[in-house]
């Protein structure tokens with residue numbers, strides 16, 4: 001079975017404070033660990049020392065496992081560095097594919113560079129075929145981007161980036177060490193998040209603001225779609241080097257992927273999730289004894305749902321504190337194994353109870369199938385499932401990589417059929433309109449009374465839920481030309 005994937009976390013730190021070098025080294029690992037929820041398969045860092053020599057280390061596992069001894073003793077003092085936690089989308093889960101990628105020219109005539117990538121490039125095969133002479137050690141899309149940047153014509157990183165952007169199809173939030181500087185770039189469609197912060201003469205760029213909070217940095221702003229950030233001894237410079245008329249953050253970032261404490265499009269994810277829970281209550285005002293979240297992501301949604309419906313909120317399903325996210329495991333076997341270890345139940349309260357189980361999403365249905373069968377065995381009288389996300393019915397290749405619709409429990413099934421499949425009394429999905437309302441409320445944009453589904457795309461990409469135009473239309477693959485109005489435009 002092919003896997004459904006999500007996204008990695010990237011970070012970059014540049015310090016101009018000679019006294020803060022040791023602290024920055026610790027900050028690199030701390031901020032990377034704060035992004036662990038974005039990728040659990042491998043972790044790595046690359047740094048520049050004061051002579052602009054690259055040092056690099058990565059390994060399979062989480063940040064704490066790969067860097068169990070802390071920041072590598074073998075590394076010299078760091079001027080700037082980047083980090084990566086991976087969940088595989090292109091290329092399998094193995095050490096050869098672990099980021100960041102350090103790419104070198106065989107002849108040694110071009111200085112090496114290091115690159116960390118969050119997103120997914122859907123025309124990797126085409127890019128490889130165009131450049132068969134580029135030597136790569138992995139099967140990832142990320143190393144291809146790094147190789148293009150190493151070998152392409154252009155005197156500066158800025159020029160080379162501008163050369164390759166028109167060739168890249170898909171999502172890419174990048175941190176790069178090159179030319180003795182730290183660069184950060186967000187793809188012009190803005191599909192994956194990226195933000196920038198500052199503390200004590202030190203800049204940090206990261207996938208999410210929770211990484212900034214972890215080291216006490218002040219959030220400056222999100223990096224704009226198509227924006228290139230350059231950090232060097234002169235400080236921070238920024239320039240939008242590619243634009244498209246449409247740019248949208250993936251809607252599964254606020255629903256599932258992002259940490260509850262991170263800011264997305266100017267609003268804390270926790271608050272967005274609560275607004276979604278309130279909307280769920282408006283659409284499904286069910287009767288029950290308890291509202292129960294599926295720990296952990298759905299907790300703010302379930303709290304808000306319970307509050308709005310006046311049904312007691314109870315954490316009757318608890319999460320093993322040493323468990324991982326299950327959805328992002330690379331194989332179905334690993335997901336099922338992780339689910340078997342993840343949950344415990346407050347049996348005495350479940351017996352004879354009518355339960356509303358709130359989750360953020362039902363994707364393959366693994367989690368709720370597992371939970372429903374346990375809750376039944378423990379004597380729950382009624383089980384009603386509520387999904388805070390509309391049904392996921394379509395493939396997506398832009399970073400939550402959903403390669404096959406047949407993996408999605410909602411594809412080709414109505415809610416009655418899904419309830420039968422999961423063996424529960426009812427299943428309710430938040431509507432697309434309801435999600436749109438919640439997002440608009442959360443971002444404090446008043447909703448016009450009867451807005452249509454057409455206004456969904458103002459801030460978010462919904463391609464996995466509704467078919468929209470490229471790059472939000474899943475079936476439009478890379479070998480077909482982009483619609484002219486979605487091509488990246490470079491400044492003249």
Ligand SMILES: O=P(O)(O)OC[C@H]1O[C@H](OP(=O)(O)OP(=O)(O)O)[C@H](O)[C@@H]1O
Nearest residue numbers: 296297325326327362363364365366367
């Ligand atoms: O229907 P499925 O295919 O099972 O996928 C959806 C479930 O997976 C995710 O949880 P996950 O365990 O990854 O993380 P969490 O602990 O952050 O909720 C998500 O929050 C849902 O609970």
Ligand SMILES: NC(=O)CC[C@H](N)C(=O)O
Nearest residue numbers: 006007008089090118119
């Ligand atoms: N989830 C991601 O962002 C993955 C990045 C890259 N596509 C990889 O497979 O390593």
Ligand SMILES: [Mg+2]
Nearest residue numbers: 294295296297
């Ligand atoms: Mg979950």
